Amino acid sequence: MSTPRFLDEIGAKLSELAANSPARDIEKNVKAMLGSAFGKLDLVTREEFEVQREVLAHARQKLAELEARVAELEARLGASGDAEA
Template identity: 65%
Template sequence: MLDPKTLEEFGAKMSALFANSPAKDIEKNAKAMMGGLFAKLDLVTREEFDVQAQVLARTREKLQALEARVDALEKARSGQ
């Protein structure tokens, strides 16, 4: 088995090597280009999506409560 400490050292060396290589510049440029493309597509962030999902869940709960209330009122009215 490989020693976890050896793997960490290897990972650190590879990260340092990668940080000093042209690949890092390519990665930065690609991220900037993709960010610009995504901005044009009018996408939402995961955080915004999660907030809207929570709002929708609360709205569904309120709707179900209102539907139950209307059903109860209709039953009470038809029972008179």
């Protein structure tokens, strides 16, 4: 019956050692450095990117519609100019 208690004590000691190990400190420092570096960059979130992508798609669609309309008006203007001559 003392075996599970012994294993629990070993597990607790190993957890304590892992929490206080230099590797844990290095991990914290690296995360802090990366967080600081990314904080200085001019980055956007995925949500902001998706919104801008939708706005661009809408603008492209509207541009295509306007180009088609201008081409149609130019064709009409050219046809009426030929009819007057």
